Amino acid sequence: AQTVTQSQPEMSVQEAETVTLSCTYDTSESDYYLFWYKQPPSRQMILVIRQEAYKQQNATENRFSVNFQKAAKSFSLKISDSQLGDAAMYFCAYRSAESGNTPLVFGKGTRLSVIA
Amino acid sequence: KAGVTQTPRYLIKTRGQQVTLSCSPISGHRSVSWYQQTPGQGLQFLFEYFSETQRNKGNFPGRFSGRQFSNSRSEMNVSTLELGDSALYLCASSQLYLARETQYFGPGTRLLVL
Numbered sequence: 001a002q003t004v005t006q007s008q009p010e011m012s013v014q015e016a017e018t019v020t021l022s023c024t025y026d027t028s029e030s031d032y033y034l035f036w037y038k039q040p041p042s043r044q045m046i047l048v049i050r051q052e053a054y055k056q057q058n059a060t061e062n063r064f065s066v067n068f069q070k071a072a073k074s075f076s077l078k079i080s081d082s083q084l085g086d087a088a089m090y091f092c093a094y095r096s097a098e099s100g101n102t103p104l105v106f107g108k109g110t111r112l113s114v115i116a
Numbered sequence: 117k118a119g120v121t122q123t124p125r126y127l128i129k130t131r132g133q134q135v136t137l138s139c140s141p142i143s144g145h146r147s148v149s150w151y152q153q154t155p156g157q158g159l160q161f162l163f164e165y166f167s168e169t170q171r172n173k174g175n176f177p178g179r180f181s182g183r184q185f186s187n188s189r190s191e192m193n194v195s196t197l198e199l200g201d202s203a204l205y206l207c208a209s210s211q212l213y214l215a216r217e218t219q220y221f222g223p224g225t226r227l228l229v230l
Contacts, residue, residue, distance in 0.1 A: 032215075033215060033216065035218075037221075042223070043204065043223055043224050043226075044221065044222070044223045044224075045206060045208075045221035046221075047218055047219075047220070050218060052216075091159065095215050096215060097215040097216065102172065102215070103149060103151075103161035103164060103172055103174065104149075104151075104159075104161065104208075104219060105161075106158060106159040107158075108158045109158065
């Protein structure tokens with residue numbers, strides 16, 4: 001079974017600075033999707049960014065970008081110019097594209113604090 | 117377009133009771149998934165429905181069940197509640213039952229079992 005590991009339970013960043021959240025995953029598959037979700041204190045889970053494993057180019061969405069290292073099974077999220085509204089739990093998630101329609105597998109999350 | 121809605125937002129029940137949670141997907145979305153979120157276990161998959169059929173089920177006891185209606189709305193039911201069922205229950209919808217589809221989450225239902 002696939003597993004997702006987020007080794008940083010908590011992180012903090014100064015406003016306007018850059019922070020990188022780590023995520024590693026374990027899989028024997030070659031075709032899959034990776035996601036970063038954000039869960040603010042209001043609890044609504046919001047998609048931040050997604051990456052298709054067959055695409056070598058790293059995904060970017062405005063201030064959010066990923067560093068996808070397929071061989072290393074690493075999928076880190078970089079937040080540039082951090083804002084107070086970025087404070088939230090961030091979850092890394094994996095979804096197989098090979099084993100039928102399997103569900104999202106989530107990491108335990110990283111709580112990000114943004115310091116004004 | 118309205119997002120995923122879940123009702124009720126908060127529930128308090130006692131052990132042994134049963135509860136039904138509702139999820140309305142984004143208009144046009146036909147796949148609905150349910151997840152349980154707890155501080156200890158994190159986010160765990162419960163089940164996924166598409167076209168009124170359960171397509172996938174997580175490792176939860178039979179006390180957890182669900183269904184999907186013809187309008188894609190979904191309900192999940194937990195019978196004989198236990199203290200450990202206290203959690204945030206999240207519903208997510210996607211257009212199709214495909215791995216490439218992004219799942220969009222609702223605000224969740226917070227269940228407290230006393």
